[in-house]
Amino acid sequence: MTKGKINIFKPYLDVELQYKGGKSASEIDTGGKPLYKLSSNENILGSSPKALAAIREHVKTLNIYPANKDTELRAALADFYGGDMTSEHFMGTPSGSEALEIIIRAFLGEELEVIVSNPAFMPYIMFSKKQGGKVIDIPLLAPDYALNVDEMLAAVTDKTRLIFLTSPNNPTGSYIPKADLDRLIYGLPDHVVVVYDEVYFQYADAPDFTTALPYIKEGKNVIGLNSFSKAYGLAGMRIGYAYSTPRIIKYISQLYKPFLLNTLAHKAAIAALGDTAFIEKTVKTVLREKAYLYKELDKLPIKYWKSQGNFILMKPEMNDLEFESKMQSEGVMVRPVAGFGAPGCVRVTIGNRKSSKAFIAGLKVILG
Ligand SMILES: Cc1ncc(COP(=O)(O)O)c(C=O)c1O
Incomplete structure (x- = not known):
């Protein structure tokens, strides 16, 4: 055995780095x-009133464990998206933030790299660092916070695993026009997964705004990230989802823990999807x-x-x-x-x- 002190703390976790949420x-x-x-x-x-009604109905069942898996939410999402989307394209998570954390745990590790574009939702950086990943920042461009597609493509190395994109972007309110997104996604090598955070998508009205859906339908390595916290008004419930190709969803679902979604959040999300x-x-x-x-x-x-x-x-x-x-x-x-x-x-x-x-x-x- 080695003589002397062995450091039991992972250096990248042994630093003070916490998300400071807004005050209540x-x-x-x-x-x-x-x-x-x-x-x-x-x-x-x-x-969503429909979500609240579902919560009231299911509050009586809290002595019973929730469903072991997210099967019901996946089916509801497949129904909501329609077309070629199936249950295998979705994974329910206890919030968009948890989906992010699961994706980062699945793809990042020491030595591996992730690209972000500041200003951005701070947890991309925080969670990546806590997984030992190296964060490369390609800042959004002045004056209106446009994505720097050329620099992002140039920053990709063999070690790059994830790119975080947000549209509409928090906190700038900017979005990624479809032509820019096409240029980035079609320009990336296959070992890079794009995490496309679209938790504010309902509010976007720019004609060339897009969600991740068309890329996922094409089989690209893109994960759409979504949440019920925003337009559905369920921030206190903690429920969200990721969607991607069945191959990627199957892979990240390895990190799905038993009974991960609590009953009220699960039922509220399904009801909310129907609350047009x-x-x-x-x-x-x-x-x-x-x-x-x-x-x-x-x-x-x-x-x-x-x-x-x-x-x-x-x-x-x-x-x-x-x-x-x-x-x-x-x-x-x-x-x-x-x-x-x-x-x-x-x-x-x-x-x-x-x-x-x-x-x-x-x-x-x-x-x-
Ligand atoms: C861009 C973005 N992504 C993800 C989230 C996470 O949302 P939640 O964890 O509440 O689902 C937020 C919340 O503020 C956000 O602004």
Whole structure:
């Protein structure tokens, strides 16, 4: 045996690296004034009523273990997507974040590389590093956060396993036009898997926006990542899914643990998929409020970016944390996103007319 000290801690795990989520509303004391939580891209209209009904129905069965597998959700997703998609194309996960973690565990390890484009959802980097992976950042391009397709292709090596793309992107609100995505996906070698995070896809209305679906149907190494946290209003339930070729889904499903989905989340997701009316109402509200907010923001001295998501990225003249704290005093929670690779920037969630008015009123006060 080796004499001396053997380090039992993996060096890449033995570092402080945690995701700092937005504050919850209960942490804020407004002295009784109303508080608008516009800091985590949630659905201000609430949750899908069909999902809530399913939760109420199944709450009586909580003494019984949930289904061992995600079979029912897979079947519901295959039905929802229709066409050539089958149960073998889907995997249910306890949130989009968990899907990310499963994919990273499945494909990354020490010595292997992953490409991201900052500003981006910070867990891509955090989870990859915790798996020992090397993170290569090819930043989005100024002025409007376009994907740097040429540099991404040039950054691919024999060790590259994953590329993270997000469209619409959190926190910038930018999206990847189909022509750019085609150029990247068709230009990649077969040993690279694209993780295409589309958790805000319902809100996108650009004519050349696309989901991962056409590439997956073609058999490309692409994994679509989705969540019920956003438009379906089920952030507190923790439920999401990944979809890809049957070969990739079969492989990542090796990491599926028994009883992984709790009964309420599983049933709520299936019911939510059938709640077209709620999604339509949500999207209509967000698009209407987005137009209102653009109109009001145009009158104010603040830089902002047009968004394909249910949120808007801004760059105030003042310090981001000071801006957050001042907006909070005005009853509006916003999110500084320096941790997502956008220093000095702040993101606000698009809600309903009441929240839009509160936000603009607060902004007018603090911008003088
Ligand atoms: C781009 C993006 N991907 C994935 C997620 C994960 O969502 P959840 O873990 O709530 O399903 C989020 C949540 O904020 C996100 O913004």
